Amino acid sequence: MTETIAPEPTQEQAALFARVRRLMLIAGLTTALAVAAVLIAIGYRLFRTEGSAVATDVTATLPKGARIVTTGIAGDRLVVMLDIGGATEIRTFDARTLQPKGQLRFVSEP
Structure with missing residues (x-):
């Protein structure tokens, strides 16, 4: 070769x-x-x-006669202001899961 x-x-x-x-x-x-x-x-x-983010359907139960005054976002929280028979209440929810995180009530002194 x-x-x-x-x-x-x-x-x-x-x-x-x-x-x-x-x-x-x-x-x-x-x-x-x-x-x-x-x-x-x-x-x-x-x-x-x-x-x-998981799409969730949440039904929040409000007290009788309550109305939503305003809503807003603060960081990762959803803030809802309610008027309940003349008293103001602020409820906060986790924006991702919509789980309640806290509430703050304002009432007038007698």
């Missing part, structure tokens, strides 16, 4: 091969950096969301 031996590349061919290798290395590193950036962004979004 005869083996064909590749002739030594000329100086111009060697320079061209080195340039192609350098460009391939740059393209490979750029691709790896882009893939790493996408994976970091996905990981950040997964761990930063703190769970997704």
Whole structure:
């Protein structure tokens, strides 16, 4: 069997091969950096969301004759101001779960 031996590349061919290798290395590193950036962004979004908001239907029972005066958001709380027969009451709920967190009553002194 005869083996064909590749002739030594000329100086111009060697320079061209080195340039192609350098460009391939740059393209490979750029691709790896882009893939790493996408994976970091996905990981950040997964761990930063703190769970997704679950749609919940909640029925809050108000005392007889009560009416809602105003509502608002304060941080991660839902705030509801009620007028109950002349007395003012503020109720707070967790904005994510809608679970009651507290209430504050205002009454007039006799």
